[in-house]
Amino acid sequence: MSELPFRLAFELLEMSFEGYVKHEICDSDTYFTASFRKENPDKVKGFYQMVWSHHAKLEEYLRLVIARSNWEATHRLGDIAVPTLVVVGDSDVVGANHVKQAAVLADRIPTAESKVLNGQSHGFFWQAPEETNAWIAEWIQRH
Numbered sequence: 001m002s003e004l005p006f007r008l009a010f011e012l013l014e015m016s017f018e019g020y021v022k023h024e025i026c027d028s029d030t031y032f033t034a035s036f037r038k039e040n041p042d043k044v045k046g047f048y049q050m051v052w053s054h055h056a057k058l059e060e061y062l063r064l065v066i067a068r069s070n071w072e073a074t075h076r077l078g079d080i081a082v083p084t085l086v087v088v089g090d091s092d093v094v095g096a097n098h099v100k101q102a103a104v105l106a107d108r109i110p111t112a113e114s115k116v117l118n119g120q121s122h123g124f125f126w127q128a129p130e131e132t133n134a135w136i137a138e139w140i141q142r143h
Helices: 003-027 034-039 041-054 060-070 076-079 098-108 129-142
Strands: 084-089 112-117
Touching: 003 041, 034 041, 034 060, 034 129, 098 112
Parallel strands: 084 112
Antiparallel strands: none
16 A cells, blocks of 8 residues: 555644644633633734644654553652642633642642632633742742
Protein backbone atom coordinates (compact mmCIF):
# COMPACT_ATOMS: atom_id res chain seq x y z
CA MET A 1 0.00 0.00 0.00
CA SER A 2 1.24 3.45 -0.87
CA GLU A 3 2.36 5.77 1.94
CA LEU A 4 0.69 8.76 0.20
CA PRO A 5 -2.95 8.14 1.29
CA PHE A 6 -1.86 7.63 4.91
CA ARG A 7 0.24 10.82 4.85
CA LEU A 8 -2.62 12.78 3.27
CA ALA A 9 -5.08 11.49 5.90
CA PHE A 10 -2.65 12.43 8.66
CA GLU A 11 -2.20 15.95 7.23
CA LEU A 12 -5.99 16.41 7.13
CA LEU A 13 -6.22 15.30 10.76
CA GLU A 14 -3.47 17.77 11.69
CA MET A 15 -5.36 20.63 10.06
CA SER A 16 -8.45 19.69 12.04
CA PHE A 17 -6.31 19.44 15.17
CA GLU A 18 -5.09 23.01 14.68
CA GLY A 19 -8.72 24.06 14.28
CA TYR A 20 -9.54 22.29 17.54
CA VAL A 21 -6.73 24.07 19.41
CA LYS A 22 -7.75 27.42 17.91
CA HIS A 23 -11.38 26.85 18.91
CA GLU A 24 -10.40 25.93 22.49
CA ILE A 25 -8.40 29.15 22.88
CA CYS A 26 -10.26 31.66 20.72
CA ASP A 27 -13.90 30.58 20.76
CA SER A 28 -14.64 28.57 23.91
CA ASP A 29 -14.58 29.30 27.64
CA THR A 30 -11.72 26.83 28.14
CA TYR A 31 -8.96 29.44 28.47
CA PHE A 32 -10.72 32.79 28.64
CA THR A 33 -14.12 34.01 29.71
CA ALA A 34 -16.48 35.26 27.03
CA SER A 35 -16.19 38.85 28.25
CA PHE A 36 -12.37 38.74 28.14
CA ARG A 37 -12.42 37.30 24.60
CA LYS A 38 -14.86 40.01 23.49
CA GLU A 39 -12.89 42.87 25.08
CA ASN A 40 -9.41 41.59 24.17
CA PRO A 41 -9.50 39.84 20.78
CA ASP A 42 -5.91 40.83 19.96
CA LYS A 43 -4.60 39.35 23.22
CA VAL A 44 -6.53 36.13 22.64
CA LYS A 45 -5.29 35.88 19.04
CA GLY A 46 -1.72 36.57 20.16
CA PHE A 47 -1.98 33.91 22.85
CA TYR A 48 -3.28 31.39 20.31
CA GLN A 49 -0.45 32.17 17.90
CA MET A 50 2.14 31.76 20.63
CA VAL A 51 0.61 28.50 21.87
CA TRP A 52 0.23 26.97 18.42
CA SER A 53 3.82 27.80 17.46
CA HIS A 54 5.06 25.67 20.40
CA HIS A 55 2.20 23.19 20.74
CA ALA A 56 2.77 19.46 20.46
CA LYS A 57 1.65 18.26 17.06
CA LEU A 58 -1.10 15.69 16.68
CA GLU A 59 0.88 12.48 17.20
CA GLU A 60 2.69 13.79 20.29
CA TYR A 61 -0.52 15.27 21.68
CA LEU A 62 -2.35 11.96 21.30
CA ARG A 63 0.50 10.18 23.11
CA LEU A 64 0.18 12.73 25.93
CA VAL A 65 -3.58 12.22 26.18
CA ILE A 66 -3.15 8.44 26.32
CA ALA A 67 -0.38 8.66 28.93
CA ARG A 68 -2.38 11.11 31.04
CA SER A 69 -5.40 8.82 30.91
CA ASN A 70 -3.39 5.77 31.95
CA TRP A 71 -1.39 7.29 34.82
CA GLU A 72 -2.84 7.44 38.31
CA ALA A 73 -0.80 8.71 41.23
CA THR A 74 -3.25 10.52 43.48
CA HIS A 75 -2.51 7.93 46.18
CA ARG A 76 0.94 9.55 46.48
CA LEU A 77 -0.27 13.13 47.04
CA GLY A 78 -0.02 12.68 50.80
CA ASP A 79 3.75 12.20 50.40
CA ILE A 80 4.29 15.75 49.18
CA ALA A 81 6.07 17.63 51.96
CA VAL A 82 6.90 20.97 50.35
CA PRO A 83 4.76 24.11 50.41
CA THR A 84 2.17 23.76 47.66
CA LEU A 85 -0.20 26.27 46.13
CA VAL A 86 -3.17 24.87 44.22
CA VAL A 87 -4.82 27.48 42.02
CA VAL A 88 -7.82 27.22 39.74
CA GLY A 89 -10.31 29.58 38.15
CA ASP A 90 -13.89 29.00 39.25
CA SER A 91 -14.90 28.80 35.56
CA ASP A 92 -12.28 26.16 34.67
CA VAL A 93 -14.85 23.42 34.10
CA VAL A 94 -14.78 22.93 30.32
CA GLY A 95 -13.70 19.42 29.36
CA ALA A 96 -12.10 18.06 32.51
CA ASN A 97 -13.44 19.82 35.58
CA HIS A 98 -10.28 21.41 36.94
CA VAL A 99 -12.18 22.90 39.89
CA LYS A 100 -12.93 19.40 41.20
CA GLN A 101 -9.40 18.24 40.39
CA ALA A 102 -7.90 21.19 42.27
CA ALA A 103 -10.08 20.41 45.29
CA VAL A 104 -8.71 16.86 45.36
CA LEU A 105 -5.14 18.15 45.19
CA ALA A 106 -5.71 20.70 47.95
CA ASP A 107 -7.41 18.12 50.13
CA ARG A 108 -4.81 15.37 49.73
CA ILE A 109 -1.56 17.39 49.82
CA PRO A 110 -0.86 18.04 53.52
CA THR A 111 0.89 21.39 52.98
CA ALA A 112 -1.42 22.70 50.27
CA GLU A 113 -3.00 26.11 50.22
CA SER A 114 -5.88 26.57 47.82
CA LYS A 115 -6.86 29.62 45.82
CA VAL A 116 -9.97 29.77 43.65
CA LEU A 117 -10.07 32.75 41.32
CA ASN A 118 -13.50 34.25 40.75
CA GLY A 119 -14.42 34.87 37.12
CA GLN A 120 -11.34 33.10 35.75
CA SER A 121 -10.82 30.03 33.61
CA HIS A 122 -7.78 27.98 32.57
CA GLY A 123 -5.96 31.00 31.16
CA PHE A 124 -5.94 33.13 34.33
CA PHE A 125 -2.18 33.73 34.00
CA TRP A 126 -2.84 35.57 30.74
CA GLN A 127 -6.24 37.02 31.55
CA ALA A 128 -5.09 38.70 34.79
CA PRO A 129 -1.26 38.69 34.71
CA GLU A 130 -0.63 41.55 37.15
CA GLU A 131 -2.99 40.15 39.76
CA THR A 132 -1.66 36.62 39.24
CA ASN A 133 1.97 37.68 39.56
CA ALA A 134 1.18 39.67 42.72
CA TRP A 135 -0.39 36.83 44.69
CA ILE A 136 2.19 34.30 43.46
CA ALA A 137 4.99 36.63 44.62
CA GLU A 138 3.25 37.08 47.99
CA TRP A 139 2.90 33.30 48.42
CA ILE A 140 6.57 32.72 47.50
CA GLN A 141 7.72 35.39 49.97
CA ARG A 142 5.79 33.64 52.76
CA HIS A 143 7.51 30.35 51.93
